[in-house]
Amino acid sequence: MDDGTNDSAVSLDRQIEEYIEYLRFEKLLLHNTIISYSSDLEKFKHYVKNNNIDFLKITKTVILDFLTSLYMTHNEVSVSRILSTLRGFYKFLIRHQAIKENPWTSVKNPKTSKNIFEVLDVEEINRFLDRIPTSTPADLRDRAMFEILYGCGLRVSELTGLKTGDIDASQLLLRIIGKGNKERLTPIGNTAFIFLNRYLGSGRGKLEKEKKSDYVFLNTRGRQLSRKGFWKIMKKYADKSGIEKNIYPHMFRHSFATHLLQRGADLVTVQKLLGHSSISTTEIYTSLSREYLKDAYFRFHPRENK
Numbered sequence: 576m577d578d579g580t581n582d583s584a585v586s587l588d589r590q591i592e593e594y595i596e597y598l599r600f601e602k603l604l605l606h607n608t609i610i611s612y613s614s615d616l617e618k619f620k621h622y623v624k625n626n627n628i629d630f631l632k633i634t635k636t637v638i639l640d641f642l643t644s645l646y647m648t649h650n651e652v653s654v655s656r657i658l659s660t661l662r663g664f665y666k667f668l669i670r671h672q673a674i675k676e677n678p679w680t681s682v683k684n685p686k687t688s689k690n691i692f693e694v695l696d697v698e699e700i701n702r703f704l705d706r707i708p709t710s711t712p713a714d715l716r717d718r719a720m721f722e723i724l725y726g727c728g729l730r731v732s733e734l735t736g737l738k739t740g741d742i743d744a745s746q747l748l749l750r751i752i753g754k755g756n757k758e759r760l761t762p763i764g765n766t767a768f769i770f771l772n773r774y775l776g777s778g779r780g781k782l783e784k785e786k787k788s789d790y791v792f793l794n795t796r797g798r799q800l801s802r803k804g805f806w807k808i809m810k811k812y813a814d815k816s817g818i819e820k821n822i823y824p825h826m827f828r829h830s831f832a833t834h835l836l837q838r839g840a841d842l843v844t845v846q847k848l849l850g851h852s853s854i855s856t857t858e859i860y861t862s863l864s865r866e867y868l869k870d871a872y873f874r875f876h877p878r879e880n881k
Contacts, residue, residue, distance in 0.1 A: 587623065587630045591616050594667050611819035615660035618645070633678050642682070649696045650833060655684040693820055694830040700725055703816045713795065715778035717808055719770040720792055721827070726767035728831030728849055731824040735800050738789040753850040761848055832860045
């Protein structure tokens with residue numbers, strides 16, 4: 576029996592296309608802003624299609640369920656932006672007489688602390704990393720750098736200061752010299768290690784040339800890559816990614832910690848991985864989502880998880 580779901584999906588695709596055209600040609604929004612709106616709407620479209628929901632008859636319950644799914648991979652800042660995007664989209668639907676009321680006005684944007692910093696969500700991290708090519712020695716270096724920066728939650732100084740002798744390939748560990756010359760061991764994941772291994776095997780020697788260096792990441796002159804050089808490389812890929820956020824190096828470290836906590840890692844483990852001397856420093860990441868913490872309590876507390 577045809578319940579009209581397919582017709583609704585086709586209609587949603589068409590309405591989103593018309594809305595994007597409206598933003599581009601009538602609102603004259605910037606290209607990166609358009610990309611951000613499109614990305615938010617794709618998340619919503621994916622959700623309603625997977626759950627056989629008629630987007631013209633959406634209820635507050637459906638909206639809250641959608642927000643719950645977002646909090647699994649997004650922080651409050653990202654969720655707030657997506658809510659604003661959908662509120663504007665449904666306002667557009669009212670103007671074109673597709674609906675009479677905007678259901679998104681009944682849901683307030685999540686409150687965010689003034690101290691909350693912006694992070695990249697998982698999709699944005701993947702988009703950033705996947706757009707780094709691997710065809711030249713410099714490309715291999717860049718992909719390995721950013722995979723490790725996010726995969727290990729390093730500071731830029733720790734990344735650029737990494738030496739070949741700091742890599743324990745057999746144990747998949749990195750020896751990191753952090754703030755105050757403090758040493759810690761941090762695991763390197765399989766994905767990051769694959770790209771690091773490719774760089775060491777096929778790229779680094781071509782950058783090093785006849786010069787010899789103990790540092791892992793080298794510039795085109797065969798010397799240790801500087802923090803300023805790293806900034807320039809990051810800016811290049813940030814512009815290519817189409818991500819409408821002010822991307823800076825420490826954002827990858829913030830994202831690393833936030834994503835671990837959102838997926839159930841305990842605070843002490845994250846503290847050790849980041850190399851924080853005080854757990855109070857690590858606790859700032861727990862404030863990123865009050866709703867996430869409340870959800871975690873009811874899911875994991877032994878008296879509540881039944």
